[in-house]
Amino acid sequence: MALTRLFHDSFKALLHAARMQYPRRVAVLPIAHVGHPVLRQRAREVTLFELESPETQGFIDDLVETMRHANGAGLAAIQVHRPLRIVAIEVKDNPRYPYKPNIPLTVLVNPVLTPLTDATFDNFEGCLSVPNLRGVVPRFAELAVTALDRHGAAIEHVVRGITAGTYQHEVDHLDGLLFLDRVQDTRTLCTWDQFKEHFEAAFIERVRTVVTRYGS
C-alpha cells in the first residue's frame, strides 16, 4: 500500500514538473448540438487518479474556457464530446441570462443532487447544445449537492432557486437528458427573439419571486 502511494506521489511530482516545463494552452472546444448521439449517453464517473492527471486538469480548463467563450451559465463535459461526469457552472453578470443571480465558478465531478423538498418552480431554460430555443421546465427549488471539486476534495452544499435550476440542467446532461425532454407544455418553446419579445418580462417577474423566496 505504502509502495503504491510512493509510486503515486512520485508520478504526480513528475507530472507536475512536466506541466511546469511545458505549460499548455487553453482551448475553446466544439460544442455538440441536439441530434448528436453523445448528448444522449450516460456520462461515466471519473476516478480520482484520472481526475488528478494533467490531461483531465487541462480538459477542465478547456471546459471552463469554452463555457465562458459561449456565455454559458454552465457546461457539461458531455456537451464537448467527453462523456465524463464533470460540469462547470458560473454566472457572472451573464449577458445571455441577465436576470440570473451570480454563481461563482464551480466545477462538480461525479455530482449527485437530492431534492430537499417537493417544491418546484417553472424555469425558462436555454442550452448551448440546443441553439436558439428556450422553453419552460419545472425544477426542484432546493437541492443537496454532493460532488468532488476539480482537485478531488468533497463538496457538500445546498443550492436553492434559480441556481438550483442551473445545477439540475447541467447534471441532467450527464444522464443524457436535455431540457427539451422535461418541457411539459411545448407551447412554451420559443426562439431567443420571441422569448425577449413575449416572455422575458413575465419571466423576470417570476425570477424575482423565486429569488425573494429562496435567496438565489
Ligand SMILES: [Zn+2]
Ligand atoms: Zn445545456
